[in-house]
Amino acid sequence: MIIKIKDILTKDVIHEFSSIQDIVRWMTSCFSISNLWYGHGNNNPWDEAIQLTLSLLGLPPYLWDNVYKAKLSIKERELLYTKVCARIHKKIPVAYLTNKVWFCGHELYIDKRVLIPRSPISELINNKFKSILSKNQKPKYILDLCTGSGCIAISCAYLFPNAIIDAVDISIDAINVLEYNIQLHGLEHRVIPICSNLFNKLKKSTYDLIITNPPYVNKDEIRYLPKEYSYEPKIGLLSDDNGMEIINKIISKSFLYLKKNGILICEVGNRMLNVIEKYPTINFQWINIKNGGIGIFKITK
Structure with a gap:
């Protein structure tokens, strides 16, 4: 007998669960037999279930070992059931169901005004930019270009406690989410939100480090992306x-805004070969990402 989603995704089933572990196991089964895409931070149904459950319960992911045996109230089970239905039937990503993600160990507010943070640049931050910045390099002025929710800017503020970070985005909606996250972390005096079309409102020769994860999906590709x-x-x-349009602008203009020996780190994903072909004379250093992800380069002024 093969279990079908209609057999286990029924509201009556929530009365059979007692603990967090119970509902996460059930949730994992539901996700496993549903046609879901895992591309927004998780790559499997178990991690997806843990993220959804703990986020809705107001618990950070690192507390799993301490809380998985804890009992759930009826209201909590009902809320989780509702969110599981939305994830399966409407294909809404978990981060938009919970309005919460963790990036480099830091909690962030997320809604549909911004992309869900998932950049492999997080690995570079977690590794303290080892082999990218020398031990003596402590950037004082950092630019996070195309900042979105501010995940990279805020994480860099924690990593470099003496740095000032300009967080730039063209979208005023994104800037509003960014401002909320800046206040959430008490970084109002160190992370500066700027609504600008790339470098338009910035001063030249300012930054020791520019980090950017710009848009790079083309119109044909977006039609084939999962729901x-x-x-x-x-x-x-x-x-x-x-x-390539935004990538080209960043490559052509970034050196004007970097200080001497300043560094640009840019994620271009599957546009990596396009970049290599278009700029054969630029000495790109392509960064190895151990936890998955391609197309992040470093260039030095």
Whole structure:
């Protein structure tokens, strides 16, 4: 006998659960036999279930070992059931169901005004930019270009406690989410939100480090993305010129805004070969990502 989703996704089933572990196991089964895409931070139904459950219960992910045997109230079970139905039937990503993600160990507010943080740049931050910045390099002025929720800017503020970070985005909606996250972390005097079309409102020769994860999906590709991506703002995904328009602007203008020996770190994903072909004379250092992800380069002024 093969279990079907209609057999186990019924509201009556929530009365059979007692603990967090019980509902996460059930949730994992539901996700496993549903046609879901895991591309927004998790890559399997178990982690997806843990994120959904703990986030809705107001618990950080690192507390799993301490709380998995804890009992759930009826109200909590009902809420979780409702969110599981939305995840399965509407394909809404977990982060938009909970309005919460963790990036580099830091909690962030997320809604449909911004992309869900998932950049492999997080690995570089977690590794303290080892082999990218020398031990003596402590950037004082950092630019997070195309900041979205501010995940990279806020994480860098924790990593470099003496740095000032300009967090730039063209979308005023994204800036509003960013401002909320800045206040959430008490970083009002160190992370500066700027609504700008890339470098337009910035001063030249300012930054020791520019980090950017710009849009690089082309119009043909977006039509074939799983439904989960349809909930994200297209302004954060799409770029003209076969996905290269914004990347080209960043490469051509970034050196004007870097100080001497300043560094640009840019994620271009599957546009990596396009970048290599278009700029054969630039010495790109392509960064190895151990936990998955391609197309992050470093160049030094």
